[in-house]
Amino acid sequence: MQIQHLRKITAIGGGHGLGRLMSTLAFLRHRLIGVVATTDNGGATGLLRQAHQCIAWGDIRNCMSQLANQPLAADVLNFRFQEGSTLQGHNLGNLLLYTLDELSARPIDGIQLLSRLLKVDSRVLPMSESPTDLVAATQENFDCHGEISIDDLPNMPVRLQLSPQVQATPEALRHILRSDVIIIGPGSFMTSIMPPLLVGEITRAIVESPAKVIFIDNLIPELGPAGRVALPQRLQWMRQQLGVELIDLIISNQEYPQLSVPVIGGVEAEEGTPHRHQRASLLDALERATALLRCGAA
Template sequence: MQLQQLRKVTAIGGGHGLGRLMATLSFLRHRLIGIVATTDNGGATGLLRDAHQCIAWGDIRNCLSQLANQPLAKEVLNYRFNSDSALHGHNLGNLLLYTLDELSARPIDGIQLLSRLLKVESRVLPMSESPTDLAGASNEAFDCLGELCVDELPNMPKRLMLSPPVKATPEAIRHIRQSDVVIIGPGSFLTSIMPPLLVTEITQTIAESSAKVIFIDNLLKEQSPAGNLSVEQKLSWMAKQLNTQLVDLVITADKQAYTGPLPVISGVVAEPGMPHRHESNSLLHAIERALEQLEIAPRP
């Protein structure tokens, strides 16, 4: 398997899509890292952020729960307290990550400790260890603060930014520099894929690296302004926001969904009964075909 020969692989996105991708590639073990969006401000994550001004833990928890090859561990991490509890609305995994962070020197120390407890060998890293929010400009001014607001915009924002700007996690930058391939997506375009790329150091490092970049599109139209965009329009919008074109190849379920100049791999299918979720074997096969088409070879 060509993937097995690669030195490093970096995956970028949010909880659900990134977690599925990392679980599919988990055989890479320590050679795989995920750089996770930390701007969520809704649900249980929003409750914690409002009270403690911390990074968003929900997508990190989601990735770890999909990587943990232990059904009970997944149930524990995803357990949500009901209305009979004083912790109503909170998620046990988020609280655990927050507690480990409080006991650790850095957020990634707490994540690494939980990863060891769950026997997760791939590295899950926050895009930044400092709290920040996603902000959107519907016209000239940034008048929409938070992921919830961005998702509810009637049209694509003119611009996105992080408020305040934050520095990338150093370990993430180091791993990108060593990577043979960077995989972006699948996931919510504006709120899972874009936030890590809005960290200037992350995008600059990808652009300056020799790694090839693969974009994996969603299987279904998402419920956000980006749901009305074609793959080509998403990549064009991304390039305009980032002032650089990062992507070298597109993976999509339907080859007709992308008519742009980049090479495209199609044929990925959904998990039976879960139309939004990529079936692991077809996703793995598509990535292997992408590596062949891009002629990616491991560096010495």
């Protein structure tokens, strides 16, 4: 079965990676949703969160900027106020999403309004509509707070969790349970991929869903502790954190004979940007992946 014939696909992650994946699959329109990490505490997003105790808007903005079908939409959403301005360091897209949230009953109402204005056909949903932070235990105590600090760790933490624990966005759970395929990644392993999976309801919904789960590996090692660990060890660490095996197939240019699931490679990078998946090549890999999973289920 080809991707365009699938009824529903859920993409899970954050940062630039999820936006790249969603823009690659944008032809699916309303059949595609992204479940976005909302734990970022750095940069413009961190400034806004410190002042207003809101969810992290940066990864949501990033996805929308790559999906928008309006001229200059990406430039407007990603515009950053420069030094000397009273809004120094802030990002216009984050401020716009925060404002729409303040005017709406729920965060997803504001996201949906902006999606209509920008002609974004796929749904972008936060993993939760409540603010939360990523916290890591390096020994016995949870002593490393926030994504910025976690990315600076010398080694993978013993444990990762959300503080406080939050409920999943209900619409995201419904879509996951009805999906044919769920795609996790690419992106920063601990700060983009793990946060949505640490929302217990999301991981339980993935397990309960009939969907096959595809994991997309990064093209080059990321900065931080996860980039210094091979994929099999990262996936084993994920299993230990979540208490369940989620992955049915992996897209990666590296060969890992010890893995018990199929691995599909041959994904090219965007010219001049070695960490960014080339859209046509990524789509081809996803087509091969869904065909293989279909054959395995037959």
